[in-house]
Amino acid sequence: MQPHHDYDLIVAGAGMVGMSTALWAQSEGLRVAICDPNPAGSGTTSGSACVIATYACNPVNSPSIFKSLPSLLASPDSPLNFNLLHGLKNPAWMLSFLNNCRPARVDHIANALAGLLAHTDDGLNPLIALADAQDLIIENDCLYVWSSASGHTASLPSEARRARLGVQSDDLSPSDILTLEPNIRLPLHRGRRFKGVRHITSPQELVLRMHRKFTSLGGTTLPHKVVSSNADVDGVTAQLNDDTQIRAPRLVIAAGARSRDVKGSGADKLPLGTERGYHILYENHRDLLSRPVGWAEAGFYATPMADGLRVAGTVEINAIDAPFNTKSTAYLKRKSHNMFGNLGPPDSEWLGHRPTMPDSLPVIGPSNTSDRIIMAFGHQHIGLTLGGITGKIATDLAQGRKPSCDITAFSAGRF
Numbered sequence: 001m002q003p004h005h006d007y008d009l010i011v012a013g014a015g016m017v018g019m020s021t022a023l024w025a026q027s028e029g030l031r032v033a034i035c036d037p038n039p040a041g042s043g044t045t046s047g048s049a050c051v052i053a054t055y056a057c058n059p060v061n062s063p064s065i066f067k068s069l070p071s072l073l074a075s076p077d078s079p080l081n082f083n084l085l086h087g088l089k090n091p092a093w094m095l096s097f098l099n100n101c102r103p104a105r106v107d108h109i110a111n112a113l114a115g116l117l118a119h120t121d122d123g124l125n126p127l128i129a130l131a132d133a134q135d136l137i138i139e140n141d142c143l144y145v146w147s148s149a150s151g152h153t154a155s156l157p158s159e160a161r162r163a164r165l166g167v168q169s170d171d172l173s174p175s176d177i178l179t180l181e182p183n184i185r186l187p188l189h190r191g192r193r194f195k196g197v198r199h200i201t202s203p204q205e206l207v208l209r210m211h212r213k214f215t216s217l218g219g220t221t222l223p224h225k226v227v228s229s230n231a232d233v234d235g236v237t238a239q240l241n242d243d244t245q246i247r248a249p250r251l252v253i254a255a256g257a258r259s260r261d262v263k264g265s266g267a268d269k270l271p272l273g274t275e276r277g278y279h280i281l282y283e284n285h286r287d288l289l290s291r292p293v294g295w296a297e298a299g300f301y302a303t304p305m306a307d308g309l310r311v312a313g314t315v316e317i318n319a320i321d322a323p324f325n326t327k328s329t330a331y332l333k334r335k336s337h338n339m340f341g342n343l344g345p346p347d348s349e350w351l352g353h354r355p356t357m358p359d360s361l362p363v364i365g366p367s368n369t370s371d372r373i374i375m376a377f378g379h380q381h382i383g384l385t386l387g388g389i390t391g392k393i394a395t396d397l398a399q400g401r402k403p404s405c406d407i408t409a410f411s412a413g414r415f
């Protein structure tokens with residue numbers, strides 16, 4: 001007798017990663033159900049700095065962290081906030097993060113990320129076409145600027161690594177920067193232009209259009225959490241928080257920083273943490289820039305968006321449900337005024353949760369519990385960029401195929 005399946009694939013989470021998976025799988029003819037209690041794309045995806053950051057192979061883990069960490073933590077003017085109590089409650093994650101700051105580990109991580117980033121367009125472009133969302137994509141490069149000689153010097157090893165890994169960029173003088181972006185008022189030391197880089201003017205709109213396409217082609221959306229999953233030889237049963245159960249041959253866990261909430265999936269046993277990040281939006285200052293500009297020492301990007309100028313970044317290591325920290329948004333306000341002059345008060349403020357493993361590599365591949373459950377989370381600072389290719393890989397795995405790129409480094413089995 002055939003086992004009963006409601007769908008061919010269940011996807012938990014409708015952020016950039018989950019929605020990409022659902023659309024890729026559906027485009028291959030699978031009957032897909034996507035479960036999310038919140039609107040598609042409204043999680044961390046919605047508030048990002050919106051850069052399709054194909055150059056972002058350098059992880060936050062860095063050998064220089066041992067030298068720079070004490071001053072970053074002590075400074076009242078730092079893009080990094082660390083909650084000591086949270087750190088003390090999670091010593092294993094913290095130690096593992098530091099262990100992954102050793103030079104050999106950082107090289108391994110950067111190689112693996114560069115390998116995956118090289119497939120960004122293969123994963124993303126077909127989805128942009130399916131969603132009819134080309135108008136949300138701007139190709140005008142992306143800049144990094146350094147305001148100090150010391151900051152620039154400190155970045156040289158990681159910039160050299162990027163170049164070794166094939167990232168194309170140009171070194172810029174202060175006058176080159178101002179020719180490209182005349183409204184920057186910082187004292188400028190040096191810049192870098194990442195060529196061919198695109199950005200998205202509204203990531204939530206992109207995911208909503210993907211969702212609309214998915215629905216129009218017969219995809220099912222269930223507005224519920226997946227609370228647990230149970231795999232057996234024939235398939236997976238997902239328990240939803242409305243007390244219903246659904247069943248499919250495979251389940252993809254793509255619930256971002258909350259992926260551990262799905263009990264029994266294997267995700268609940270992995271050291272997934274979060275780097276909280278913030279943005280502020282100046283609705284009337286969109287025209288200050290024509291492309292995303294990252295101020296390297298200050299740890300944020302200013303990005304021209306459909307609805308204004310978004311200033312997004314900072315890293316706060318704290319519990320996922322800790323209250324909004326106005327220190328971070330006050331920092332972004334101060335620094336954006338340094339960058340552009342007095343912009344007045346921002347129109348809105350936002351907090352999101354980057355899903356981050358201690359080695360800054362995502363988890364993409366079969367769960368340690370069962371190969372009927374596929375992990376697709378942990379994309380830290382680059383999930384908007386890598387969502388498309390992750391969805392393509394997850395679909396390969398759901399179809400029982402070998403993915404087109406090497407995913408060994410992302411296996412759940414590394415923990």
Ligand SMILES: Cc1cc2nc3c(=O)[nH]c(=O)nc-3n(C[C@H](O)[C@H](O)[C@H](O)COP(=O)(O)OP(=O)(O)OC[C@H]3O[C@@H](n4cnc5c(N)ncnc54)[C@H](O)[C@@H]3O)c2cc1C
Pocket residue numbers: 012013014015016017018035036037038039040041042043044045046047048049050051052053224225226227254255256257258259261262276277278279312313314352353354355377378379380381382383384385386387
């Ligand atoms: C300040 C900031 C700037 C950033 N800038 C960039 C950038 O420029 N470029 C880039 O590539 N990346 C950037 N990122 C990172 C990027 O935003 C994330 O990596 C990415 O959005 C993660 O996508 P996701 O689909 O995994 O998670 P999310 O977008 O958070 O989606 C997860 C979804 O799962 C749902 N969910 C939760 N629990 C359950 C459950 N139990 N069952 C079902 N559904 C569930 C949630 O409701 C949510 O909709 C930035 C992040 C921040 C915070």
